[in-house]
Amino acid sequence: MNRFALLTGALIAACMTPALAANPAALLHQGAAGAVVLAYALLCSTVWWRHRRTAVPSALPADGADLLLAHASQTGYASQLAAQTAQSLMQAGMRVAQCSFDQLSPTLLAQYRQALFIVSTTGEGDAPDAAASFVRQHLGASAALPAVRYGVLALGDSSYTQFCAFGHTLDGWLRHAGAQALFDLIEVDNGDAGALRHWQHQLGVLAGATEMADWTEPDYQCWTLSERTLLNPGSQGGPAYLLGLTSPDQHVRWQPGDIAEVGARNADEAVQAWMLAQGRPADEQLADGRLLSVALADRLLPHGKAECAALLLQPADALLAALPAIPHREYSIASLPEEGQLHLLVRQMQYPDGRLGLGSGWLTRHAQLGGEVAVRIRENRGFHPPPLHAPLILIGNGTGLAGLLAHLKLRVQAGQGDNWLLFGERQIAHDFYHAAQLRQWQQQGMLRLDCAFSRDEPGRYVQDALRAAAQDLLGWLERGAAIYVCGSAAGMAPAVHGVLHEVLGESALDALIEQGRYRRDVY
Structure with missing residues (x-):
C-alpha cells in the first residue's frame, strides 16, 4: 500500500476513540493536539491522492509494462502528447514504458503485447529527424510482430500534400509485420482538439477507464x-x-x-448520497454562495475508500478543486x-x-x-461516407448499428440501393433495432440484409454470417465496394477482421486499407 495511505490510516486511527468513531465531526473539538494530528493526516492523504493522479510517468523495463509508447517528434509536440498519454494511462492503472524513435527497434517492440505510436510528419511527408535511423534501418525491411496490438496517432498539416504521411507509412509497416490495429489510425490536423479527444477516447477503451480526464474542456x-x-x-x-x-x-x-x-452529469440523488456518506450537510455552500451539491453535478465523485478518506473534512472549495470534471x-x-x-x-x-x-x-x-x-x-473524417456511386458493405453489432444507420439513410435518400448490412445481436424478438425501417428498405430493393442472432442460433455471430457469404463478399469488392465496421472492439471487430483476412488474404486487405475502402469505428 502507498506510504501516504498507511500514514493517514494510522494517524486517523490514533485519533478515533469508539465514541468519536460514531461522530467524526466531533474530532474537531478534541483540543489542539488532536487537531494538529488530524490536519497532518488530512494533508498527507490529500498529497497522496493528488500524487496518484499527477505522478509523472517514467520508463519501465519490458517485463514490467503493459504497453510501449513511442514518439517521433520534430518540434516537441509529439513528445508532449506522449507524456500526456502516458500520464493518462498510468492514472488508469496501466504500466507504461516510453521511448523515442531513436531508441526503437523491432526487437524492442516484439517484447510488448501492446504499443502506441505518436508521430509527426515534417515537410512533404518526411519523418522527424529523431526517426531517421529507424526509417533507414527498419522501415524498408520486413519484421515479424504477430503478437503486437497497436495504435497510431499521426500529427500533420493538411496544407501539405503528404498529410500525415509518416504516420501512414508506419501503420502500413506494422500491418505488413503482422501486428493488429487496436483502432484505425487517427489523424491530427494542426493540433485539432476533436481528433485529440478521439485519441483520449481510445485510450480510455484501451485502459478500460471511462473516467479518464479530458485534456481540454469541450465547448458544449x-x-x-x-x-x-x-x-x-x-x-x-x-x-x-x-x-x-x-x-x-x-x-x-x-x-x-x-x-x-x-x-454527462451526476444524478441529484447520487450527489446527495455521496455527500451524506462524507458527512457533509445537504445545504453546504461554497465561498461564492453556490450550493456544493449543485457544483458537484459535473464532477467525478470517487467511491473507493482511500480516495474518499483523502477528501474527508476538506473545506467545500478545496473539495471541489480536488475533483476533476x-x-x-x-x-x-x-x-x-x-x-x-x-x-x-x-x-x-x-x-x-x-x-x-x-x-x-x-x-x-x-x-x-x-x-x-x-x-x-x-467531425470523424475517418468514418465519413465513401463515394455514393460505390457499393457499401456495413458490418456491426449491438448499438454499433447507430454508426451505420446514418450511412444507409444518406444512400437511400440519394437513391443508391447498392447496400449490404450484416448485423448481429442476441434475439430477433427483442434486439432487432429499427427492424421495420430495415425491412422496408430490404423490400424496396435498397438493402441486402444478413443477420445473426446468437441466442436464437447459439454460437452464430455476425462474423459467421460474413464468412458464410464469402463468395458474395468477393463479388462486391470486385465491383469497388467499401467495408465499414461499427461496434464492439473487444469481440466483433477483431473477429470480423480475422474473417476478412481469411477470405481476402493479407495483401488484398492491406490494399483496401490503403485505398480507404476498409474503415472501422469501434469502441
Missing part, C-alpha cells in the same frame, strides 16, 4: 432531450434506448460517421440533420457495484425529457 452546446424510447424490452442484454436530441440552432450540420460528445462520452450519430433530431442508440452500462455508468445513466435515466443535455458534434 445546450441541446434538448426530446425523445427516449426503450428499444429492447425483455432482452437478455442491457436496456438499449433510442434518444432524440434537438438543437436550438436549426443550421447545425453533421455527416454520417460523425460523433456526438456528451457532457466528468470527461465527455462519445456516441455514434444515427440520424441525418434533415430529420430534425440527433439520434443516438445507447445501452445502459453498470459499474461492478451496480451503479449506472455516468454517460449511459445520465442519458437513459437521469436527464429529464425536455431538459438540457450538453452536446458537441465532432
Whole structure:
C-alpha cells in the first residue's frame, strides 16, 4: 500500500476513540493536539491522492509494462502528447514504458503485447529527424510482430500534400509485420482538439477507464432531450434506448460517421448520497454562495475508500478543486440533420457495484425529457461516407448499428440501393433495432440484409454470417465496394477482421486499407 495511505490510516486511527468513531465531526473539538494530528493526516492523504493522479510517468523495463509508447517528434509536440498519454494511462492503472524513435527497434517492440505510436510528419511527408535511423534501418525491411496490438496517432498539416504521411507509412509497416490495429489510425490536423479527444477516447477503451480526464474542456452546446424510447424490452442484454436530441440552432450540420460528445452529469440523488456518506450537510455552500451539491453535478465523485478518506473534512472549495470534471462520452450519430433530431442508440452500462455508468445513466435515466443535455458534434473524417456511386458493405453489432444507420439513410435518400448490412445481436424478438425501417428498405430493393442472432442460433455471430457469404463478399469488392465496421472492439471487430483476412488474404486487405475502402469505428 502507498506510504501516504498507511500514514493517514494510522494517524486517523490514533485519533478515533469508539465514541468519536460514531461522530467524526466531533474530532474537531478534541483540543489542539488532536487537531494538529488530524490536519497532518488530512494533508498527507490529500498529497497522496493528488500524487496518484499527477505522478509523472517514467520508463519501465519490458517485463514490467503493459504497453510501449513511442514518439517521433520534430518540434516537441509529439513528445508532449506522449507524456500526456502516458500520464493518462498510468492514472488508469496501466504500466507504461516510453521511448523515442531513436531508441526503437523491432526487437524492442516484439517484447510488448501492446504499443502506441505518436508521430509527426515534417515537410512533404518526411519523418522527424529523431526517426531517421529507424526509417533507414527498419522501415524498408520486413519484421515479424504477430503478437503486437497497436495504435497510431499521426500529427500533420493538411496544407501539405503528404498529410500525415509518416504516420501512414508506419501503420502500413506494422500491418505488413503482422501486428493488429487496436483502432484505425487517427489523424491530427494542426493540433485539432476533436481528433485529440478521439485519441483520449481510445485510450480510455484501451485502459478500460471511462473516467479518464479530458485534456481540454469541450465547448458544449445546450441541446434538448426530446425523445427516449426503450428499444429492447425483455432482452437478455442491457436496456438499449433510442434518444432524440434537438438543437436550438436549426443550421447545425453533421455527416454520417460523425460523433456526438456528451457532457454527462451526476444524478441529484447520487450527489446527495455521496455527500451524506462524507458527512457533509445537504445545504453546504461554497465561498461564492453556490450550493456544493449543485457544483458537484459535473464532477467525478470517487467511491473507493482511500480516495474518499483523502477528501474527508476538506473545506467545500478545496473539495471541489480536488475533483476533476466528468470527461465527455462519445456516441455514434444515427440520424441525418434533415430529420430534425440527433439520434443516438445507447445501452445502459453498470459499474461492478451496480451503479449506472455516468454517460449511459445520465442519458437513459437521469436527464429529464425536455431538459438540457450538453452536446458537441465532432467531425470523424475517418468514418465519413465513401463515394455514393460505390457499393457499401456495413458490418456491426449491438448499438454499433447507430454508426451505420446514418450511412444507409444518406444512400437511400440519394437513391443508391447498392447496400449490404450484416448485423448481429442476441434475439430477433427483442434486439432487432429499427427492424421495420430495415425491412422496408430490404423490400424496396435498397438493402441486402444478413443477420445473426446468437441466442436464437447459439454460437452464430455476425462474423459467421460474413464468412458464410464469402463468395458474395468477393463479388462486391470486385465491383469497388467499401467495408465499414461499427461496434464492439473487444469481440466483433477483431473477429470480423480475422474473417476478412481469411477470405481476402493479407495483401488484398492491406490494399483496401490503403485505398480507404476498409474503415472501422469501434469502441
